[in-house]
Amino acid sequence: MAGRIALGLLALLLIFSCGKKEEIGKYDDPGQPAYGDTLITSSIGEASNLIPLLATDGASHDIAGYIYNGLVKYDKDLKIVGDLAESWDFSPDQLTITFHLRKNVRWQDGKPFTARDVLYTYKVTIDPKTPTAYSSDFLMVKKAEALDDYTFRVTYDKPFAPALISWGSSILPQHLLEGKDITTSPLTRSPVGTGPYKLKEWIAGDRIVLAANPDYFEGRPYISRVIARVIPDPATQFLELKNGGIDMANLTPLQFVRQTEYPKFNREYNKIKYLGFNYVYLGYNLKHPFFKDKRVRQALTYATNRQEIIEGILLGQGVVADGPYKPDMWAYDPNVRKYPYDPKKAEALLRDAGFVKGADGRLSKDGKPFEFTIMTNQGNDVRIHCAELIQRWLAALGITVKIRVIEWAAFVNQFIDARKFDAVLLAWTIPQDPDIFDIWHSSKQGTKELNFMGFENREVDELLVKARQTFDQEERKRCYWRIQEILAEEQPYTFLFIPYATVAAQKRIKGIEPAPAGITYNFTKWYVPADQQRYRTEQERK
Amino acid sequence: MLTYILKRAIFMVPMLLGITIISFLIIHLPPGEPGALGMEMNPKVTKEVRERVRALYDLDKPLHIQYYLWMKRFVKLDFGRSFSSDRRLVIDKITERLPITISLNLLALMFELVFGIPIGVYCARYKGSALDKGLTAFVFAGFAIPTFWLALLCMLLFGVYLDLLPITGLKSFNFSELTFFGKIADIARHLVLPVFISSIGGLAGMSRYMKSSLLEVLRQDYITTAYAKGLPEGMILRKHAVRNALLSVITLLGMAVPGLIGGSVIFETIFGIPGMGQLFYMSVMSRDFPVIMGILVIGAFLTLVGNLLADVALAVADPRIRLG
Numbered sequence: 001m002a003g004r005i006a007l008g009l010l011a012l013l014l015i016f017s018c019g020k021k022e023e024i025g026k027y028d029d030p031g032q033p034a035y036g037d038t039l040i041t042s043s044i045g046e047a048s049n050l051i052p053l054l055a056t057d058g059a060s061h062d063i064a065g066y067i068y069n070g071l072v073k074y075d076k077d078l079k080i081v082g083d084l085a086e087s088w089d090f091s092p093d094q095l096t097i098t099f100h101l102r103k104n105v106r107w108q109d110g111k112p113f114t115a116r117d118v119l120y121t122y123k124v125t126i127d128p129k130t131p132t133a134y135s136s137d138f139l140m141v142k143k144a145e146a147l148d149d150y151t152f153r154v155t156y157d158k159p160f161a162p163a164l165i166s167w168g169s170s171i172l173p174q175h176l177l178e179g180k181d182i183t184t185s186p187l188t189r190s191p192v193g194t195g196p197y198k199l200k201e202w203i204a205g206d207r208i209v210l211a212a213n214p215d216y217f218e219g220r221p222y223i224s225r226v227i228a229r230v231i232p233d234p235a236t237q238f239l240e241l242k243n244g245g246i247d248m249a250n251l252t253p254l255q256f257v258r259q260t261e262y263p264k265f266n267r268e269y270n271k272i273k274y275l276g277f278n279y280v281y282l283g284y285n286l287k288h289p290f291f292k293d294k295r296v297r298q299a300l301t302y303a304t305n306r307q308e309i310i311e312g313i314l315l316g317q318g319v320v321a322d323g324p325y326k327p328d329m330w331a332y333d334p335n336v337r338k339y340p341y342d343p344k345k346a347e348a349l350l351r352d353a354g355f356v357k358g359a360d361g362r363l364s365k366d367g368k369p370f371e372f373t374i375m376t377n378q379g380n381d382v383r384i385h386c387a388e389l390i391q392r393w394l395a396a397l398g399i400t401v402k403i404r405v406i407e408w409a410a411f412v413n414q415f416i417d418a419r420k421f422d423a424v425l426l427a428w429t430i431p432q433d434p435d436i437f438d439i440w441h442s443s444k445q446g447t448k449e450l451n452f453m454g455f456e457n458r459e460v461d462e463l464l465v466k467a468r469q470t471f472d473q474e475e476r477k478r479c480y481w482r483i484q485e486i487l488a489e490e491q492p493y494t495f496l497f498i499p500y501a502t503v504a505a506q507k508r509i510k511g512i513e514p515a516p517a518g519i520t521y522n523f524t525k526w527y528v529p530a531d532q533q534r535y536r537t538e539q540e541r542k
Numbered sequence: 543m544l545t546y547i548l549k550r551a552i553f554m555v556p557m558l559l560g561i562t563i564i565s566f567l568i569i570h571l572p573p574g575e576p577g578a579l580g581m582e583m584n585p586k587v588t589k590e591v592r593e594r595v596r597a598l599y600d601l602d603k604p605l606h607i608q609y610y611l612w613m614k615r616f617v618k619l620d621f622g623r624s625f626s627s628d629r630r631l632v633i634d635k636i637t638e639r640l641p642i643t644i645s646l647n648l649l650a651l652m653f654e655l656v657f658g659i660p661i662g663v664y665c666a667r668y669k670g671s672a673l674d675k676g677l678t679a680f681v682f683a684g685f686a687i688p689t690f691w692l693a694l695l696c697m698l699l700f701g702v703y704l705d706l707l708p709i710t711g712l713k714s715f716n717f718s719e720l721t722f723f724g725k726i727a728d729i730a731r732h733l734v735l736p737v738f739i740s741s742i743g744g745l746a747g748m749s750r751y752m753k754s755s756l757l758e759v760l761r762q763d764y765i766t767t768a769y770a771k772g773l774p775e776g777m778i779l780r781k782h783a784v785r786n787a788l789l790s791v792i793t794l795l796g797m798a799v800p801g802l803i804g805g806s807v808i809f810e811t812i813f814g815i816p817g818m819g820q821l822f823y824m825s826v827m828s829r830d831f832p833v834i835m836g837i838l839v840i841g842a843f844l845t846l847v848g849n850l851l852a853d854v855a856l857a858v859a860d861p862r863i864r865l866g
Contacts, residue, residue, distance in 0.1 A: 040715060045824070049627040056627060131598050131627075133591055183629045204638050205816020206711060231710055231814040232824075237696055240709050240814075243701045409829070413573040448589060535715060 023116055027268070027507035031529020032403045035212075038225040038535035039509060042237050046205055046230045050191040051182065052170045053125060053132045063228060065520075066210050067108075067133045067193035068170030070462075071099050071118065071152075074432050076515035076522065078329060080165055084113065085152075094159040094471055099167070101150040105217045107173050108198045114443065115146035119172035120484065121221075124182055131183065136165035146385040161436045161476060188462060196221045196524045205230055222527035223509075225535075244268065247506040253317040256502040274514035276501040279321040280383065280427040281493040282374065286454040290370060297491040298339070299349035303393050305341040310497050312384045317502055321495035323484040324428065324436055328516040330473065331434035333481040336488035346397060363398040371400040372422035375415060377408045383425050386496060390425075416452050430498070432517075434480050437464045440487075455492045508532040547854060549727045554846045561842040562616070562835070564608050569826075599625055612835065621836040626828055632836040635821060640803060642712070643810075643817035647802045649733065650741040651795075659791070660764050661745075661782060662752020666760065677749070685746035693739045693812045700735065708732050710814035714860045740806060744798075751794055756787040789860055796852020800845040 043062065049055040052064040059471040071085040085099040105113040120520040122144045125135050140163065143155040156163060166515065173192050177185060191199055194217070196211040210226040219377070229246065231237045241249045242265065251260065256271060282304070284291040291297060310318045322339070325332040355363045355370060374390065384405055390402040415421050427438065438444050441464050444451040460483055467479035487493075503519065505512055511526040512519050528534070596602045600611060615622050621632035661681065701709040708714065712732050720728055759765065760783055768778045793823040803818055810819040818837065825833040 038715065049629070054627050054629075061625065128594060133595075135591060182778055188628055189630075202636075203713075203816070205820060206713075206814075207715075227715055229711065229814070230816065232811040232820060233814070236697065236812050236814060239694070239697050239702055243705070243709055245709060329613050407572075414629045446589070448592065 027532055029529065029532070030510055033222055033511075033525075033527040034533070035220065035222055035225050035527075036530070036531040036536060037508070037528040038227060039223050039248065040227045040229060040535075041248045042231045042246045044230075044232055044234065044237070047208060047228075049188045050199065051172065051185065051188050053121075053130065053134060053172065054183065054188065054207065054424040056133050058096065059228075061121040063191075063208055063210070064170060064191070064225060065195075066197040066523075067191050067195045067199065068172075070168035070170060071101070072164060072168050074165070074168070074517055074521070076119065076513070078516050080168075080434050083168070084118075084529060085167070088164075090471060093158070095327060096153060096155045097164065098147075099152045099168075100524065101152060102217060103150055104193050107175075107194055108192045108213060109176070111173070111175050113171075113194055114149040115152040116149070117171050117174045118152045119144060120178055121169070121172045124172065124177065134169065135472060137162065147249075150447040159471065160265045161468045161471055162433050164373050164471070165433050184536075185346055197226060199329065200225070205251045216522060216524070221524035222511075223523075229282040236463045241269075241504060244506075247509060249504055251502045251504055253313075253315040253499075253502065256317060256504075260504065265504075268507060270507050271393045271511070272503045272505060272512060272514055272519060273317065275319065275516070275519055277326070277430045277432070277497045277518070278427050279326070279384065279430060279498045280425070280496045281321070282386075282423055282425050282496060283493045284423050285419065285421055285451050286456075286492060287419070288372070290365070290372070291422070293353045293489055295349045295353040297494070298351070299346040299397075300394070301339040301491050301494040302342045302349065303397055304390055304494055304496070304498055305393060306337075307341065309386055309389055312389070313382055314497065314499055318497040318499040323487055323495060324439075325480075325484070326430050326436060326498050326516075329418045329430075329434065330477060331480040332474075335486040336430070336484050338488075339491075343393070343397060350397065354439050357398055362523040370398070373402040373404055374425055375404045375411065375421050376425040377405060377411050379403050382499075383427075387425050400483070417447050419452060419454075425496075434476070435464075435468050436483075440464060440472070440483070453492055457486060457490065460486055508534060543857065545729075546857075547850070550850050550853070554843075554850075557846060558839070558842060562613070562839060563609070565613065565835060565838045565842075569829075569831055569838075570605060570608075579798075605717060612832075616839070622832040624825075624833050625830045626825075626833075632832045634835060636818070636836055636840065639816060639818050639821050642815065643819065644802055646733070646736060646740070646815065646817065649737045650744065651802070652800060653737055653741040654744040655791075656711075657746050658748025659752050659788075661749040663756060663779065665749065665753045666756035666778065666787075669757065681746035681749050684742040687742075688740060689743060689806075690808050690812055692742070693735070693809055696735055696739065697812075707734055707736075712815060736809060739813075740809050748791070748794065751790055752787060755790040756783060759783045759787045789856060792855050792859060793852050796848045796855070799848025799851065800841050803841060803844055 027217060043059045045057060045059045047055070047060040048057055049060050050064055050067065052068060054059055055061060068232075069083045071083060072080050072088070073083040075081045082102075084102055084105060086102050088097055088099045090097055093188070101113070101115055101118070101239060107113055122138055122141065124130055125138045126141075127134060137494045140156055141154050142157050145153050145450055147153055154163075154167075171194070173187075176187060189202060196213055196216045196218070198213050199208065201207075201209040201210040207230065208228045210228070212221045212224045214220045231240060231246075234252075237246070237249055238251075238255060238259075240246050242260075247302070248503065251271075256273070260266075260269070284300075286292060305488055306320045310320065311315060319327065322336055323333065327334065350363060350370075351363070355365045357363055358369075374387045376387055384403070387401075389405045391403060394401050416424070437452045440455055440457075440460055441451065442456040442461050445454060463479040463483050467476045467483075501518065508528045509526055510528065511522065513522065515521065593602075600608055603611075612622065621636075624628050624632055624635055661677050665677055668674050689800045695708045700707040708731055712729060712730075714720075714728050717725060717728060733848045765778060765783060768782055769775075809815075809820040811823065821833065822837050824830075825837070
């Protein structure tokens, strides 16, 4: 028996001892760009469908981003540049865009890329049988035609500024898909694109392995393989990062500021931050009798100490938002009215609006006490903590705030859609194109539409329409700056903050340069110097 | 015996039918619809798109029609296609994950049996000894500690601090390049933590069951008789006591059958293991009704089969049931 136990222990020891990671010296030397090595990332959810037209989840789009190209894309400063299109020109009336396509591009199966692929992508997107969420921009097209193999022309009924970037959608291979049912195509699991990486292996629920496309039209990417692992638990993901099992991961503010502040981690990882593409806001139901008065909304913004939210909840990893754009975008207006934390001013504004303080210190108007509920969705602690801080500040003014946290689907269906809320604490994505028609135009108040606050302002309506009907950036900028002035004055939301995206990336990976567009815009130029490469395939070792 | 099995099997049909109706109703109760979740609050999704997707999934039809459509496919053993955007066959999604969950759970079950039964026997024989108390305390602690917490602690200790074991997944990134024995070692290293963590709870149940039923048996007259006629103690335990005490373990094993395919949401999520528990969790979160129904029905079916098997096995092992 004892012998058997000893044998068992020995076997265990053997299991433990093999396969330790090879130690590689310093990563501080920037070195020379070299081909090779593997970048391991992870995500909480698994990709579902690698035809991006059919997928609505972030994980699918992240993977598809490596495999496909659009006609145009955003560069690091969020300017539109060519991708599969070399150039494009507008007709004088701005109704027609003519794209001139690259001529040296091949699909990953070797067939040449032509304007027929673009035409097919357009047609399948607007086909009513295609279950896609992304047809609305293409439905505004009046006519699309392939003039020859490398010229593609679209015509619109009226000028539509977001039209150009809508052609940034992934272009699909016509020769593999035309005439077939796209929903059951094998390409949903084994895609063929024009992009820098191709799918090598997909182990369901576990990982997706991408290999560099040696014939990529912008040149072979330096990093040879990308492995996207599925790790559903964020705590495990963080442990795996500390353990060196993944090379890049998003961090929470707490992880970024505190839990990774030790020498070994700093030896192994670079910590990178850039402004995220979203803002968190407290939105008021403008049909609510108290919130109809803009002085009340201004008062609530004055009463909110947004700097303290950033310091206390985000541990400094964010900036105060004072409008729907982030400060490094061209559409951002830095000169709008600001609302620094000022409870005195808030009190004065509320007094002007007709609120009186009772003997118990609570505010009321015409006998009705100032009470309202802030709703937010479950599973987002930052939002819940924000609501709690706001509750405290407003209590000091004599306003009673209740907080309700509701599961997402129920929240949207039963409260937002039914307009049954006083105020909500939510976030919007900041679009790269500044068109915000869907959120602020007064016509967008139907069920399932996004102006659920009920914001109505004639001038904003006109400016939103004007701004999406011109391609002139200066003109658009003037419109959006005026819209921001009005929003700042009206305060339909208390804009709270824009968080930083906080990322840890293994130090051997060079060439990461945070910019307004984030970090992945130049992924194909990331590299690991030859002497710092960690994961080599058998082939590369020989 | 055969008629008994047959009768039980026939009775399973209405039972299964009832289970499908209840499951179908319950999963349609909470708000939120498949597909729509990905489109909620998305400015690019128009009303027409929304309607189109609902029609595609038959969600615009009343609930009983939806159930009828599902049932019509189900009687042909067709679970339909997933509502998630991959539109894959439900049965494919399940079969690609089933082997992982089954083998993991079988390993864990073996671990429980191999350690649980001896611990139970020892604790029953030497009841009240220091080791009995120690073991009892240990298995109870294992039972009481939240699995996810223990899992994280073990990952932190063995993975991050000692760097002995991989933390997540089942295979290393370079798995395909390893030699045959390298592959075995790689999988074994990945399995150590999940198997240990997932069996620690069951270990307590198994050993307690074994202990109490063995204690019961040891009080019987025939054991006293065996002692009286001077049989060696090892033989009494092996031949007379443990055999009889194992009957309750068989019942326990029958109940473990559905667990074999159900998998555990918690430890599969924490260890990043692509098993059934994870599939079920993700399907529930995305309201992927066909997949949820598929897993529920298969699980219910296996529970019924497991109970039947346990009863049959009991009858085989225990002449009193078989003959009585």
